[in-house]
Amino acid sequence: MSASDTITSAPGCPSHLEPAIDASVVDPAPFVRIDGKGVARLDLSVHGAHCGGCIAKIEGGLKKLAGIESARLNLSTGKLAIAWAPGAIAPVAITQKLSDLGYRAAPFDPEAAKTEEDKEGRFLLVCLAVAGFASANIMLLSVAIWAGHDGEMGPAARAMMHWVSALIALPAAAFAGRPFYRSAWNALKGGHANMDVPISLAVILALGVSIFETLNHGRDAYFDAAVMLLFFLLIGRYLDHRLRARARSAAQELLSLRATTANRLTADNHVEAVSASLVEPGDRIVLSPGDRAPVNGVIEDGASDVDVSLVTGESAPANLKSGDTIYAGVLNISSRLLMQASARAEDSLVADLTRLIEAGEQGKSKYIRLADRAAALYVPLVHSLALATFLGWFFIGDAGARVAVLNAVAVLIITCPCALGLAAPAVQIVATGRLFKQGVLVKSGDALERLAEVDGIVFDKTGTLTLGRLRIANREQIDVQSLAGAAMLARASRHPLARAIVAEAGAGPLAEAINEVAGCGVEGVIDGARARFGRADWVGAEDAAGASSAAWFAREGAPPVRFVFEDQLRPGAKETVRALDATGLSVEMLSGDREGPARRIAAAAEIDIWRAEMTPAEKIGRLQLLAKEGVKVAMVGDGLNDAPALAAAHASLSPGTAADASQAAADFVFQGEDLRSVLTAHDVSKKARRRVLENFAFAALYNACAVPLAVFGFVTPLVAALAMSGSSIVVTLNALRLSRPGGGGAR
Amino acid sequence: MTALLFLIPIALGLGALGLAAFFWSVRSGQYEDLDGAAERILLDDDEEEAETR
Known part of the structure; x- marks a missing residue:
């Protein structure tokens, strides 16, 4: 208990990477689902959790709530899965607890949550493991074959080694190569070629030739090369997928933003929490201080200060009263409002913005990545080279079909873009890791x-x-007593000016009989004397400057004191x-x-x-x-x-x-x-771009050296294996340079 | 050379065992939250575990 208590004392992330969030509490009741075993489940998207301390704090805090059976936070995606017996606890108590701990939580749409499972990532990981297993074991056999080439191994033993290799390589390549075959097939059906076409071709041809050689008791087989090729390429594919998965989970957050709730007033004056998407025009919605308007609407009753900074970018709060228009996304600050919805959630401002965002993101998806640009140059070149090698050996070299095919396959294997496939993802995963640490x-x-x-x-x-936080600009003109007095009033308010006072004065007592008047300020009783903090004309002061971001503090029997605020750089x-x-x-x-x-x-x-x-x-x-x-x-x-x-x-x-x-x-x-x-x-x-380009340059240099060897038939399985793994390791090491202080900047 | 007849299957069997263990770990969701797993090992959750059990 002792360790976790010290962690849980201050709100927000204990690493202080991010200030604690002071957020409104959303009632997630409409998003709770009951699973087949009769357990209530809720998925929340938690913002502000960044370290192990956050896991301890959130999971520990929630498990202390009566009725909660399990709470598990996924730090990578920010998704919190909670389970409890239905009826044991009100769902809003969970989000309230998270808010008390200093984190903001929005419900995940259960439909979106279902599709979120990362099936593709698991598939790639399993393929990677199979290819790794197969290439390691075939390599063991291949090394024995290569070592026995000087006569120590007889043809029968070599044939057995080849057959065992084939038994491992064929099913492994059929299983682990699926991501490439599938993508190559789709590209070919669409009438164009991508990087996966030469990869698939190289693997399939290498296996085919090797089987043929094994059947004819040949000396060389390329089983190890074919599977190792898949292994290296799958590493690049998996790294790339992890980067993409992060981008996708960001899109999920956008969906969870839509899945907010609204407090709807029913005909018999009863408040019910509903999903914002169910609000119809004409519905009456209660906005307590701290709530965001879920849809566009008109204020029916009440007057309050609202924070419009998220919608317009203006830092000073606006005062809204009955009859005014309120936009979705506006935060209510001071007192309770009753609004009538004038639009559905998908027609409201947030939805408009979401549409604009989606349009922009579609534009971005048209961006052609460096690796794809390189592939577009590379693929036709490799295929014509392999074809030229075959034709050259067959017609000019007069070598017969077997040698011609063997050499053409060697070209395909040796040029296979291992280094190219790793060049970009390896650098990018190192760069994102380094930025994440910073x-x-x-x-x-x-x-x-x-x-x-x-x-x-x-x-x-x-x-x-x-x-985006106001601060007192004329601190030296304000005496300690006035600041303390103003703070006793300000602690009761959510208004940004009041927050700035509290930030300066710190924690302390409250005044008595506090009353907040929307658009004017806060009044109360301090040591028996009435005091007001707010607008100049309401406090009873004459504001000569008339600056917008100023407030006055006045106590009975004392001259009013002026507070000037400014946003700080x-x-x-x-x-x-x-x-x-x-x-x-x-x-x-x-x-x-x-x-x-x-x-x-x-x-x-x-x-x-x-x-x-x-x-x-x-x-x-x-x-x-x-x-x-x-x-x-x-x-x-x-x-x-x-x-x-x-x-x-x-x-x-x-x-x-x-x-x-x-x-x-x-x-x-x-x-x-x-x-x-x-x-x-x-x-x-x-720096990452420079590393990627360096890697491409290296891959080009490697090909310039290796391709002539392959074309003229000097590439044995041993040379192919060394060249492939060597180039992949060089590219990876070059990427890792980025994470070192020598790569610029400290870790 | 006859040693190869049982040595190779043993080597492959051991490798396959590791592969099977890896498959199990992927299926049971151990690769879903790599960042979280790295942090969880540092948490002192023994006492809390005792409470909830």
């Missing part, structure tokens, strides 16, 4: 390639260049902009906020090109304009309003504090406050 999550391998190519970078303002922002500028990238800022704050932040971060008051569509328009001019742009943003732009950009990054949709749309998600992570990501991407 707090940057990479969603896909080609994201690294795309980021390395950019020649411009566009920043959003609120939450990206800045921390992220640490490292200026250095990042300067360094990016120095590498020749054009740096630009696009903000949805008003001109004044935008100008101030742009000046502070030393960005010359900036635009304010931009809608999501205008941001995309700007990116498209840049793209038309031939500038490949990376976008860095965090708000819901940035998500479409993130998806449309050539590459995109977002901070770990960003809206779910933005994190889902971005290629890179960086944790922590320091903006220099953007620089690190760009730097590692460029």
Whole structure:
């Protein structure tokens, strides 16, 4: 108990990679399913869990809840699977507990969860194991054969060794080669050739020739080469799949964002939690402080301050009252609201943004990866070489069909793109591992390639260049007593200005008889004296400056004190902009906020090109304009309003504090406050690109040396085995250089 | 040379045994959360296990 208690004391990830999330609690009741054994099951997507401490905290915390039978967190995917006896606990108590622990949880759509199982990854892993087993055992036999070539082994013993090899190789190649045969067959049916066509051809021909040689008591068989080929290529395939799986789980998160719940008011004034997708126009929905609006609608009753920063990018909260329009994704801050839905969830703003994101992602999928570009050059070349070798030996060399086929197969085996297949995935998996250690999550391998190519970078303002958190700007003008007094009122409020006061003053007591007035401020009684904290005219002060982000604190019998707030620049922002500028990238800022704050932040971060008051569509328009001019742009943003732009950009990054949709749309998600992570990501991407190109160059050099040997018939099974494994090992070692301090930067 | 007749099957059998063990570990989901597995070994969960059992 003692160890886990110290871990569970502070909310959020114990590694402090990410600040604890202060989030609204979603009722996941509509997503609970009862399985065949009568156990209630729920899958939640947990945000903010990054280390082993998080596993202990979340699983330990949930198991302490009465009724929970099991809770298991998958750290790789962020999926938390919970099981309990139906009725033993209210589902909302689970999300409440997670929120208390400092994590945000959204329910997984059970339909989406079912399809999520990684069947392809398991299949590749099993194929890899079979190919590894077979190649190791055949190699044992082959080494014996090669050692016996000088006469120590008789033809009968060699034939037996060949037959045992064939017995292992044939079923193993039939089993483990399926990923390649399938893909090659599909490509051929479509009338084009991919990398898998020469691979399949080489394996099948090598096995065929070897069987023929074994039947005729020949000296050489290529069983080991055929299976080893599959083994090396499957390693590359599996690494590549792991990178892709990460990108897919990001898309799953986007789905889970849609699967939110709404508190619907029934005809008999009863509140029921329903899935947001079931809300119909005309339904009345209760928004408690801390809830996000699930759909677009109109306020029917109540008045409250709402945080619109995720939707518009504006940092100052808006005051909404009865009759005002409220958009999906807006966060209610101060008091209870009753809204009437005016659109279904799929027609609401979040859904619009989701559609824009999907459109952008389709554009990205058109990106042709370096490895595929290399394959397009490689495949026709290899096939014509093999054909030329056959024809050359048959007609010019007059060697007979057997020798001609043997040499053509040797060309196919020796040129088989082992090194080429490993070149990109090996580098990318090392690069993503290194970035992950530095707090940057990479969603896909080609994201690294795309980021390395950019020649411009566009920043959003609120939450990206800045921390998106207000801070007291005139601390030296405020006496300790006023700050303490204001904090006693502010602790009762969720308003961003009040939060800034609490952040400065720390934990402490509350005032008595506290009342929050939406759009005005908080009032209460401190030591018998009435006190107010809020807008100037409501507090009774005269605000000469009239600045928007200012608040006043007044206590009976004392002059009002003015608090000025400002958003603060992220640490490292200026250095990042300067360094990016120095590498020749054009740096630009696009903000949805008003001109004044935008100008101030742009000046502070030393960005010359900036635009304010931009809608999501205008941001995309700007990116498209840049793209038309031939500038490949990376976008860095965090708000819901940035998500479409993130998806449309050539590459995109977002901070770990960003809206779910933005994190889902971005290629890179960086944790922590320091903006220099953007620089690190760009730097590692460029290094990774250089390594990939080096690997391609090496593979080309290797072929230039090995192909002439094969064409002229000097390649024995021993040479083929050495060449293949040698080139694969060199490529892998070159990739590993990236993870070493010598590759630039510390681990 | 007759030693080969039983040595080769023994070698293959041992290899196949390892392969079967690997198949089992993939089927039972041990490769689903490699990041989590790396962290779980560091957790002091003995006491909690005792509580829940």
